[in-house]
Amino acid sequence: MTDLLAVRDIRKSFGGVHAVDGVSLSVPQGSTTGLIGPNGAGKSTALGVIAGALRADGGTVEFDGDDISGLPPMNRARRGLIRTFQTSSPFSRLTVLENLLVAAQNNPGETLLGAVLLGKRSWRRHERELVDRARELMAQFEMTDKEDEWAGNLSGGQKRLLEIMRGLMARPKLLLLDEPMAGVNPTLARGIEGHLERLRHDGLTMLMIEHELGVVERLCDRVIVMAQGKVISEGTMESLRTEQEVLDAYLVG
Numbered sequence: 001m002t003d004l005l006a007v008r009d010i011r012k013s014f015g016g017v018h019a020v021d022g023v024s025l026s027v028p029q030g031s032t033t034g035l036i037g038p039n040g041a042g043k044s045t046a047l048g049v050i051a052g053a054l055r056a057d058g059g060t061v062e063f064d065g066d067d068i069s070g071l072p073p074m075n076r077a078r079r080g081l082i083r084t085f086q087t088s089s090p091f092s093r094l095t096v097l098e099n100l101l102v103a104a105q106n107n108p109g110e111t112l113l114g115a116v117l118l119g120k121r122s123w124r125r126h127e128r129e130l131v132d133r134a135r136e137l138m139a140q141f142e143m144t145d146k147e148d149e150w151a152g153n154l155s156g157g158q159k160r161l162l163e164i165m166r167g168l169m170a171r172p173k174l175l176l177l178d179e180p181m182a183g184v185n186p187t188l189a190r191g192i193e194g195h196l197e198r199l200r201h202d203g204l205t206m207l208m209i210e211h212e213l214g215v216v217e218r219l220c221d222r223v224i225v226m227a228q229g230k231v232i233s234e235g236t237m238e239s240l241r242t243e244q245e246v247l248d249a250y251l252v253g
Helices: 043-051 073-078 096-103 112-117 121-140 156-169 186-201 213-219 244-252
Strands: 003-014 017-028 032-036 058-063 081-083 174-178 205-209 222-227 230-235
Touching: 003 043, 003 205, 017 032, 017 043, 017 058, 017 205, 017 222, 017 230, 032 043, 032 213, 043 058, 043 081, 043 174, 043 205, 073 081, 096 121, 096 156, 121 156, 156 174, 156 186, 186 205, 186 213, 222 244, 230 244
Parallel strands: 032 205, 032 222, 081 174, 174 205
Antiparallel strands: 003 017, 003 058, 222 230
């Protein structure tokens, strides 16, 4: 498969700590790739560099055939590189529906041309389409009854679902997931896994950090292992379970 994302030798240090130390990885189009490793391995930092939230000290990030290393996160997002975060942070005083609508990109009503010069006709239909898409997502994620709920009133697990739905509203080519099941109860975690499995079968490309290795084995086509800021191995979860270096990273790291 063609690589949608190709990361080469990215580095990021904080003071004297090399959080990401020469990481290279790729994510094939249409695949779900897992990124695993012990706490402090540099996984979330690597994801931040890929998304543009953190400026790399070196290396390159290529996405969909283009070098995007110098682009800010908003420009990467406009190209379809969308990230969710380890800690969900919805707009608490907006409803679930409103949280989804603000995540959509390229709204004609947000430009001077669309809002003033072309008038309401230029954006009203687009706005209706966005509402329909948001409601479709809420139905898929079993959140329809929360449409008018303040996002701040949601449970931790429901905020996780909202975070994923907001990512999908941006119509990603690649969805970066930072521990999508962290901190939720086992029942909801199984539900989130089911939603991600559906997205996988729909062909959405995903790169996912996850600590629950059973989930990684069930969802991911390929798995990359990090430890101490470096990639130490990659392969299927089944094959990685037998590698001593991977076992040592988890047992010692």
